[in-house]
Amino acid sequence: MKKGGAGVGNAKRKRFGAYLAQLRRDARKSQRQLAETLCRISATASVTRHEISRWERGERVPAVWLPALATALDVPLDSLERSAAHARGEDVGTASRSPAEAFAYFLPDHDVELGPLANHTGRRVGASTAAALADRAHGLRLADDVIAGGDLLAPALRELNAAVRLYRETTHSEETGRSLLSSIGELAQIAGWIASDAGEHEQAARAYRLGASAAREAGDLALVGNLAGSLAYQLSNTGHEDDGLSLAQAALEEAGPDAPAKARALYLDRVAWAHTKAGNAQPAMRALAEAHEAMTAEDTQESPVWAYWVSPEELDVMDARVYTELRKPLRAVPLLQEVLSRYDSTHTRELALYLSWLAVALVDANEPEEAAKTARRMLDLSADSASDRTARRNRIVLTKLEPHRDIPEVRDLLSTHAA
Structure with a gap:
C-alpha cells in the first residue's frame, strides 16, 4: 500500500x-x-x-x-x-475489508444533512413532483453524454442543491419521500461523475457521500452500489488503487447476485478496472468474463434508468482498456476498432477517450504510424473539451509516442502539440 x-x-x-x-x-x-x-x-x-x-x-x-x-x-x-x-x-491490505466496513469507511453519512427541517410546514408535494425530479436527473445524465464536466459542473451542482432543498423544505408522503431521495441519489451520482471529469475530485467525493446517504435512506441498494462504484473508479484512477479495489468489491458484494443484470455487469467491470490498476491481472480478467456473463443472464428485475448506457459494446470497451493497461494490444486493438467504427459521433468526449486507448494499444503493437494517426483524431476531437479526464489521456498518449519521434508522422504530431 x-x-x-x-x-x-x-x-x-x-x-x-x-x-x-x-x-x-x-x-x-x-x-x-x-x-x-x-x-x-x-x-x-x-x-x-x-x-x-x-x-x-x-x-x-x-x-x-x-x-x-x-x-x-x-x-x-x-x-x-x-x-x-x-x-x-x-x-x-484494504481489500480485506468487509462490504459494511468499506461502505462506512469511504461513504460515511454522519455529516450529511438530508432530514426534513424540524417543525417545517412547507408546501406538500406528491408523485408528480417526484416524477419531475426523476426526469431532471435523467436529463442531466443525457447532458453528460455530450457536454464535458467543466462546462456542466455548475448546472449539475445547482440541480443537486435544489433537489436537497425540495426534499427538506416540503412535506410529502413516505412513498414520495423515498422517490425524492432516490432522485437526489441519482443527481448526486451524476454530479459526482461530472465533478470527477472536471478534475474536482474532492467535490465529486462529497457528492457521492451525499448520494449514498440519500440512496440508503430510500432503500435503493442498486443505486448505493452505483455511487460506491463511481467513487471506487475515481480512487483507482487517482493513485488510491487499494482503496478503489476495496470499495469496488464492496459495491459488488453488497448488491449481491440478484442485482439487475446491467447493474451487476457494471459493478463487475469496475472491479475488473480496480484489479487492473492494482496490478492484479488474473482477477481482472476473471471479473471481465463475469461481467459479460452477468449481462447475458436472465434478468429477474427491471434495469434502473441510470443503467441505460450499459451495453455489450461498453463492456467490450472496458475489456479493451484492461487489455491495453495489461499490455495485451493484440486483444485490445480489434475490440476498440470494432466499437469505434459504429460509435455515436455526437459523444465526442467518450470517442476521444476511447481513441486514446486505441492509440496506446497501437504503440504497444509496434504500429506507431497508425497510433499517430489515431492520436491526431483524438486531439482534434478534444481540442475544446473542458474535460480533465480527456486532458490527462492526451498527455499519456503524447508521452507514449515520444520514443518514436524519429518517425515522421509521430514527429509532426508531437511538434504540433508540443505545448
Missing part, C-alpha cells in the same frame, strides 16, 4: 473515526452511552464521552479499547483491528 504524508494520515484517521461513529449509531448509542458501556465492560471509569468524540473526529485512534469496543458495538474484533491499523498507516 502507498503511504503519504501527514495529510494522508489525517484523512485515514478521520475515515476511521467516521466508521466508528457509524457503528455507534447502528448500535443506537450516544457517545455518552458508549463511554458508560466501555467502562462497565472494562470495569474502569477511564473512558469519557469526550474521548469517544476525539476518536470519531479522527484526533486519536483507540488501541487498548478495541476489544471492548467490539463487544459494545457487536462487531468482529478483527474488523476493528484492521481498520484501526490502516488508520495508523500500517499495511493491512
Whole structure:
C-alpha cells in the first residue's frame, strides 16, 4: 500500500473515526452511552464521552479499547483491528475489508444533512413532483453524454442543491419521500461523475457521500452500489488503487447476485478496472468474463434508468482498456476498432477517450504510424473539451509516442502539440 504524508494520515484517521461513529449509531448509542458501556465492560471509569468524540473526529485512534469496543458495538474484533491499523498507516491490505466496513469507511453519512427541517410546514408535494425530479436527473445524465464536466459542473451542482432543498423544505408522503431521495441519489451520482471529469475530485467525493446517504435512506441498494462504484473508479484512477479495489468489491458484494443484470455487469467491470490498476491481472480478467456473463443472464428485475448506457459494446470497451493497461494490444486493438467504427459521433468526449486507448494499444503493437494517426483524431476531437479526464489521456498518449519521434508522422504530431 502507498503511504503519504501527514495529510494522508489525517484523512485515514478521520475515515476511521467516521466508521466508528457509524457503528455507534447502528448500535443506537450516544457517545455518552458508549463511554458508560466501555467502562462497565472494562470495569474502569477511564473512558469519557469526550474521548469517544476525539476518536470519531479522527484526533486519536483507540488501541487498548478495541476489544471492548467490539463487544459494545457487536462487531468482529478483527474488523476493528484492521481498520484501526490502516488508520495508523500500517499495511493491512484494504481489500480485506468487509462490504459494511468499506461502505462506512469511504461513504460515511454522519455529516450529511438530508432530514426534513424540524417543525417545517412547507408546501406538500406528491408523485408528480417526484416524477419531475426523476426526469431532471435523467436529463442531466443525457447532458453528460455530450457536454464535458467543466462546462456542466455548475448546472449539475445547482440541480443537486435544489433537489436537497425540495426534499427538506416540503412535506410529502413516505412513498414520495423515498422517490425524492432516490432522485437526489441519482443527481448526486451524476454530479459526482461530472465533478470527477472536471478534475474536482474532492467535490465529486462529497457528492457521492451525499448520494449514498440519500440512496440508503430510500432503500435503493442498486443505486448505493452505483455511487460506491463511481467513487471506487475515481480512487483507482487517482493513485488510491487499494482503496478503489476495496470499495469496488464492496459495491459488488453488497448488491449481491440478484442485482439487475446491467447493474451487476457494471459493478463487475469496475472491479475488473480496480484489479487492473492494482496490478492484479488474473482477477481482472476473471471479473471481465463475469461481467459479460452477468449481462447475458436472465434478468429477474427491471434495469434502473441510470443503467441505460450499459451495453455489450461498453463492456467490450472496458475489456479493451484492461487489455491495453495489461499490455495485451493484440486483444485490445480489434475490440476498440470494432466499437469505434459504429460509435455515436455526437459523444465526442467518450470517442476521444476511447481513441486514446486505441492509440496506446497501437504503440504497444509496434504500429506507431497508425497510433499517430489515431492520436491526431483524438486531439482534434478534444481540442475544446473542458474535460480533465480527456486532458490527462492526451498527455499519456503524447508521452507514449515520444520514443518514436524519429518517425515522421509521430514527429509532426508531437511538434504540433508540443505545448
